[in-house]
Amino acid sequence: xxxxxxxxxxxxxxxxxxxxxxxxxxxxxxxxxxxxxxxxxxxxxxxxxxxxxxxxxxxxxxxxxxxxxxxxxxxxxxxxxxxxxxxxxxxxxxxxxxxxxxxxxxxxxxxxxxxxxxxxxxxxxxxxxxxxxxxxxxxxxxxxxxxxxxxxxxxxxxxxxxxxxxxxxxxxxxxxxxxxxxxxxxxxxxxxxxxxxxxxxxxxxxxxx
Amino acid sequence: xxxxxxxxxxxxxxxxxxxxxxxxxxxxxxxxxxxxxxxxxxxxxxxxxxxxxxxxxxxxxxxxxxxxxxxxxxxxxxxxxxxxxxxxxxxxxxxxxxxxxxxxxxxxxxxxxxxxxxxxxxxxxxxxxxxxxxxxxxxxxxxxxxxxxxxxxxxxxxxxxxxxxxxx
Numbered sequence: 001x002x003x004x005x006x007x008x009x010x011x012x013x014x015x016x017x018x019x020x021x022x023x024x025x026x027x028x029x030x031x032x033x034x035x036x037x038x039x040x041x042x043x044x045x046x047x048x049x050x051x052x053x054x055x056x057x058x059x060x061x062x063x064x065x066x067x068x069x070x071x072x073x074x075x076x077x078x079x080x081x082x083x084x085x086x087x088x089x090x091x092x093x094x095x096x097x098x099x100x101x102x103x104x105x106x107x108x109x110x111x112x113x114x115x116x117x118x119x120x121x122x123x124x125x126x127x128x129x130x131x132x133x134x135x136x137x138x139x140x141x142x143x144x145x146x147x148x149x150x151x152x153x154x155x156x157x158x159x160x161x162x163x164x165x166x167x168x169x170x171x172x173x174x175x176x177x178x179x180x181x182x183x184x185x186x187x188x189x190x191x192x193x194x195x196x197x198x199x200x201x202x203x204x205x206x207x208x209x
Numbered sequence: 210x211x212x213x214x215x216x217x218x219x220x221x222x223x224x225x226x227x228x229x230x231x232x233x234x235x236x237x238x239x240x241x242x243x244x245x246x247x248x249x250x251x252x253x254x255x256x257x258x259x260x261x262x263x264x265x266x267x268x269x270x271x272x273x274x275x276x277x278x279x280x281x282x283x284x285x286x287x288x289x290x291x292x293x294x295x296x297x298x299x300x301x302x303x304x305x306x307x308x309x310x311x312x313x314x315x316x317x318x319x320x321x322x323x324x325x326x327x328x329x330x331x332x333x334x335x336x337x338x339x340x341x342x343x344x345x346x347x348x349x350x351x352x353x354x355x356x357x358x359x360x361x362x363x364x365x366x367x368x369x370x371x372x373x374x375x376x377x
Contacts, residue, residue, distance in 0.1 A: 009311035014230040103346025107276040
């Protein structure tokens with residue numbers, strides 16, 4: 001039987017009301033499962049955490065007696081100050097998208113672009129953090145020996161051969177690769193299937209044949 | 210409650226049927242449907258300030274509802290994702306041939322992709338190709354081509370399901 005012949009039957013079924021507990025709660029949906037709302041919430045949480053941590057790190061950078069800690073904390077503060085506008089911009093873009101009156105195709109295109117940007121930023125941020133953390137964790141105390149640990153590491157540095165540096169670079173490479181794979185796996189687990197579905201659907205929209 | 214909120218709820222009440230249809234089509238179980246209903250209502254309220262009355266309210270609401278439904282994340286299921294449309298199939302008697310056909314067609318519609326579901330929904334609402342084009346953001350000819358293809362696929366799917374059922 002053709003769809004037209006069944007139209008009224010299907011319409012009747014589709015029009016059965018959904019049971020809704022409260023119709024007056026307009027402005028707030030607890031634990032929203034809208035993808036964009038969730039994404040924006042994650043971004044705001046990350047931004048808020050950075051903003052919360054940065055004053056402490058700045059204070060530590062200013063007050064610390066160990067110069068290496070000053071540089072360490074100051075660098076992280078700068079990195080966070082650089083990241084906050086990036087996240088805030090992305091969150092702003094999501095908000096604009098939420099409030100916009102898009103057609104379905106435009107909406108999907110924009111959503112896909114936002115998701116891909118989010119994925120890219122997430123990977124970039126994680127990869128950037130690995131060498132920053134490793135170099136500062138290992139090299140600063142060596143470069144500025146002021147503590148027992150620094151002195152020990154300075155001795156190690158004096159004794160270091162090219163094999164030690166090779167191991168250091170190798171470890172850095174392994175850590176970066178592991179971070180890349182784990183971050184990619186995580187972000188794909190969260191949004192990968194959804195993005196693939198959207199891409200396939202958008203492709204079929206562009207090319208109906 | 211503010212006047213704008215009251216006006217908004219009044220307009221929503223007039224077009225509530227439309228939201229129910231979207232929820233029925235895009236969410237599988239009652240809890241999911243309820244969530245989606247609230248989500249659409251919430252999204253519509255957020256976007257309502259930007260509604261300039263340039264198009265009909267129903268057209269605007271369809272856009273909002275479909276965009277929200279398409280990006281709505283389903284609840285994680287423990288036993289897979291195959292409950293689509295089965296609630297009605299379960300509850301209906303198999304005596305009436307017309308009802309059987311409707312059930313098969315409804316199940317076939319539920320198996321469509323998100324965008325194809327949206328097009329069929331608008332088609333069932335007797336929207337013109339121009340309205341569909343405005344809501345979906347596709348050209349009129351694209352809508353026509355897709356609609357024919359979807360209808361053909363639905364027919365084949367129903368026949369296939371029917372023959373499989375008769376064979377078993």
